[in-house]
Amino acid sequence: xxxxxxxLFGHGARDPRWAAPFERLQLILRxxxxxTRVELAFLEFMSPTLPELVRELAGHGCDDITVVPVFFGxxxxxxxxxxxxxxxxxxxxxxxxLKVAAAVGEDDSVLRTIAAYCVTSMQP
Amino acid sequence: xxxxxxxLFGHGARDPRWAAPFERLQLILRxxxxxTRVELAFLEFMSPTLPELVRELAGHGCDDITVVPVFFGxxxxxxxxxxxxxxxxxxxxxxxxLKVAAAVGEDDSVLRTIAAYCVTSMQP
Numbered sequence: 183x184x185x186x187x188x189x190l191f192g193h194g195a196r197d198p199r200w201a202a203p204f205e206r207l208q209l210i211l212r213x214x215x216x217x218t219r220v221e222l223a224f225l226e227f228m229s230p231t232l233p234e235l236v237r238e239l240a241g242h243g244c245d246d247i248t249v250v251p252v253f254f255g256x257x258x259x260x261x262x263x264x265x266x267x268x269x270x271x272x273x274x275x276x277x278x279x280l281k282v283a284a285a286v287g288e289d290d291s292v293l294r295t296i297a298a299y300c301v302t303s304m305q306p
Numbered sequence: 307x308x309x310x311x312x313x314l315f316g317h318g319a320r321d322p323r324w325a326a327p328f329e330r331l332q333l334i335l336r337x338x339x340x341x342t343r344v345e346l347a348f349l350e351f352m353s354p355t356l357p358e359l360v361r362e363l364a365g366h367g368c369d370d371i372t373v374v375p376v377f378f379g380x381x382x383x384x385x386x387x388x389x390x391x392x393x394x395x396x397x398x399x400x401x402x403x404l405k406v407a408a409a410v411g412e413d414d415s416v417l418r419t420i421a422a423y424c425v426t427s428m429q430p
Contacts, residue, residue: 188428192378199381203411210421218428248428252378252420254316257323283427286420287327295419296376296410297334303407304312304342304372 184246184279187219187239191232192252193259194224201228204252219244225259232264236271236278246279254287308370308403311343311363315356316376317383318348325352328376343368349383356388360395360402370403378411 188211192204204222211220219242223235230238232249239247249268251260268282286292312335316328328346335344343366347359354362356373363371373392375384392406410416 186428188424190424195379195382197379197381197385199385200379202380203378203409203417207417207420207424210417211424214421214425215428248424250424250427254327254376254378255319255321255324256326257321258319261321261323281427283424285327286423289419289423292416292419292423293327293331293334295413295416296331297338299410299413299416300312300314300331300335300372300374300407301338303374303405304310304339 185244187244187247189249190222190252194226194228196227240275248281250283251285253285256285260285309368311368311371313373314346314376315373318350318352320351364399372405374407375409377409380409384409
């Protein structure tokens with residue numbers, strides 16, 4: 183039996199209020215996936231980093247980890263910084279199946295829901 | 307009769323591929339709102355900036371502009387950098403009604419759609 187984890191990977195910011203939507207997303211997913219560890223990791227300014235979190239999850243016996251980049255755009259951080267980090271983690275933790283999803287902004291349903299929010303925002 | 311515009315305001319990045327989801331969002335909204343000018347503006351690294359775009363829209367007679375911050379987290383840029391920029395634009399363009407929505411990551415439907423994408427991403 184595998185022990186699954188889901189990592190929501192965000193940019194991070196100096197202002198702690200920045201993390202609020204990530205924490206709400208984590209709560210929604212913990213409710214929906216009671217058998218899965220759902221954790222946050224950040225590229226900079228906030229902790230834990232992705233390597234710190236994967237090390238911790240490995241210590242808890244997780245062997246199937248999905249990383250979802252909670253970024254709108256790929257390019258920049260997602261295409262440049264994340265792949266070498268993931269390569270290093272796969273070398274360091276060969277027993278873990280580590281999968282990386284496309285950034286959430288690549289998903290058509292996400293974009294269509296954002297579009298609906300924009301339309302609502304225009305109303306007086 | 308008012309001339310409406312919708313501005314999708316993003317962070318911007320050095321890598322041009324980063325803008326792809328913003329451009330897809332713009333296309334979706336242009337289809338849904340054929341009477342509205344739907345434009346992109348960026349905080350840094352990409353152009354136009356928000357002041358440049360508002361000046362251009364004002365020159366085209368737009369008098370009702372909604373700015374939607376396409377950011378997950380408020381805090382940082384959205385709470386610190388955007389409000390003084392908007393104050394300056396209201397002073398510079400008193401004839402324009404300039405509305406600023408909450409960041410898209412504050413919207414519950416957006417978070418729930420991202421959650422659904424995360425769940426799908428975990429499947430083998």
